[in-house]
Amino acid sequence: MNASLSISDDPADIGAMRQQIAAATRMLVMEEILDYSGHVSARMPDGDTFMVQNASDSRGELEPDRLLVMDLDGRVVAGNEKPPLETVLHAEIFRARPDVQAILHCHLELAISFTLMKNVGLVPVRSRAVRWRSGIPTHPDPSLIRRKEQGESLAATLGHHNAALLRSHGMVLVAESVPALYIDALHFKANARAQMSVLQAGQTLVPMTEAEMDMIDSPREFHIAKLWNFYVRKARASRIIPSDWSATL
Template sequence: MNTDIRELVSLSSRILGGADQGDFIWGHASARDPEGRGAWIKASGWGLQEVTPDRVHLVDREGAVVEGEGRRHLEYPIHTEIYAARPDVGGVVHTHSPHAVALAAAGQELVPVSHAANFFVPPSVPRFTLTADLIFTQELGVALAETLGGARAVFLVNHGIVAVGPDLQSATVAAILLERAAEQQLVTLGYGGVPAWSAPEESIAKRERIYNETAISNVWDYLVRQLK
């Protein structure tokens, strides 16, 4: 049994749940199978905060449960098609994070009014608008992967978000940062006035200083410690 990778998916799921990104039993995080067989993802029917290693299974690109038990999520193509399109991606997170959903539905671009937004912009976070329904077919998964392109995240307008990273640890941190950035922007706009934000060159400089690989790893370690 792939205990380590199941534990990783379990940790990511519970971190996301603890960050209020859970939506009852919906939302999921996955890690790319090291042998190229598909995505390790939680079984359907469990909330993010309930995920234990034995509730994580391996789903292949055709939707078959290759290893482990439980019903698979309908939206497995989010994960399998991004892995197929992006060899650099080792982790994928899909949640219905509330402020990010609201920001995208309002038609607002994410702008760097806070440190968190600098992790993503520039360039603009892409918006998937082909459907607000579930991504339950290979064709929709392919279309989503095309919209994501080389970005770190994508808004599924009127649905949720997808965040990716070279591993699941960084994808998890990205999902939390995206929700935090959206919340901070919505709070800023609520004050009225003329919002200020970083220029592109400053955003890129801040990204390199604040969100380098070591820092992201340290944030992951911090989030794991908070579970305990």
């Protein structure tokens, strides 16, 4: 399945969506972005429901048919397992952002570090981080996002941005598709690592300027499809995902 195609309500497309979420989740574990917690979600074609993993299944072994379908009020529409504790995090972002089709919530230690520093924000320093040129706000609530009002507050902090940090807790990323979300997660980690390397070297950080970011014109759709294909094939070769998950491409 082409990463740029939108999801329809055709059963084949829904099956592809399940495989993409499961594959992205397993591969994010491989890249040490997800571990025993965190989750990937994707909006269903009706716009008012979304797919997310259940609370207890291992992220490293997630199966497509174990995913739940939830509504924006946190009710399980399809599936028999218990939903994640922070389901409302996904629901309220989807509610507030009709443009968002996929969400990652994770607890990347590198990202958390930037919520623990005084007067040091995470900013674009690598070219692909132009995705976050509008800013990466920090949400002040360090607790689990379990109540509707907490989800609404986080969605407000995220606003029109494509990423937000959660104080002493983790981060959220949003994107237009699951493949795009996965590639963004890799670039987000690389950007944070580059900035941290400069800080650890005791040097003065020189973020990209607006003029430099204006110069970056790489086609996003092509870039996502190219990298998604690469990482899916890498994961298949490493047996992170089964070879018969053909819909992941």
